[in-house]
Amino acid sequence: MMDMQQYIESGILEEYALGVLSADERAGVERVAQQEPAVARELVAITNALNSYAAAHAVAPSSAMRERVLQAWEDSIRETDTTSPTAPPAAPVMAAQAPTPRMAVAPAEPATATAVSADAEGGAVIRQMPAAASAGRTRWLVAASIALLLISGLGNYLLYNRLRQTESSLELAQAEQSRYAATQQAALNERDQQLAILRNQAFRSVELKGTPKAPEALARVYYNATTKAVYVDVRNLPELPEGKQYQLWALDNGQPVDAGMLDTATATGDSIQQMKNIASAQAFAMTVEDIGGKPAPTMSTLTVIGNI
């Protein structure tokens, strides 16, 4: 027991824990620790002390670094598994190396693939890792880049197609819209014009009432004595037989004067129509005539008539 106390006091356990002993000395310490529980306990205490000292220096790596390191580790072991299936198991190699005090490790060792051939005594498999890891990473990055490029290209193609579809739809819509706008503008202009006529005080409104032959018939003529303009606005007229048309007459001093034929749209009341200019009139009337009209009215078909 006294011997063991001396052994513990000698400081060799601290040296063991610090890793400054030679391989032989380490093996010796391990042998003693296996046989002597007191030495083993002391060794554990010393090791724990240094572990705590080491742990006290802990620096938490960033999460980005965590991803990088774990990825690189995975790439590295994948590379080893796939490219050197016949490589000797790494473990025994390391078993020989790990317990060796660090001074026995080759002192100058650049961490590149060039060190592989130089370091022949067993570290080759391990030393290869960094280079192998970067090769694997490069291959992976190239594959990922190509995949991304293809996806991006496909995406661009689809987007371009959709853009073209959208453009042609837009063109159609714009053409449709301008056509509609033109139609509406024309209709609006016409209505404006008609409204201007109706509101113009120079126009006189003449009610043409139905004759006993067509008591429900009703139309209106607007006459501007100054400009001689005549407009007709039908409220209700009997339906025409096939091949017939309404003709407007102005009566000037009892003489009928042709004032023009009513369009179908006018006869049905859909729109106001400008007729022929009339120099002078005291009354207006409509008769049913053959299409194109006649120079003189057929009195038997007189439908409406009204005095100014």
Next chain:
Amino acid sequence: MLVQRLRDRDEGAMTIFYDKYAAALYGVILRIVKKEETAEDVLQEAMVKIWHSFASYDASKGRLFTWVMNVSRNLAIDKIRSKQYRVGSRTQPLEDSSAAMRLAADTTFRPEHIGLQEMTRQLNPDQRQIVDLLYFGGFTQSEVAEELNLPLGTVKTRARAAIKVLSKLVR
């Protein structure tokens, strides 16, 4: 059990492993290599090495934390001892790692974990310097003696004393 899952080559276990140990490993690696980029590379190498050499972990010889910390520490020390690295960072003094210290100061790791400030308050500057040179600097005791111009016996005594102080804090 994490150890059993790693032994069974369960890849999902590596994510759990990372979440449990990465902060501690990264902190120590950063303290050794002093550059964040290099520290990330070393941590990555350590993950791969731990995965491939897991069969060599002997649970009867110590905790998983001890083993993975040693694997990571050795990789980090190998890195700073490599020629390329030395050329780039020769002018940086070993103790000039205020960035790592600042980051480490407010980071917690485990429930039983004792803060860095608490620990360094308990160590006197001489003790701390020696522990740091040995643990984070990759120096042998002889190299520390030479570096600090001290007898080897003094270096050993201080290292032992420092670890005893730490042990008392943990116990």
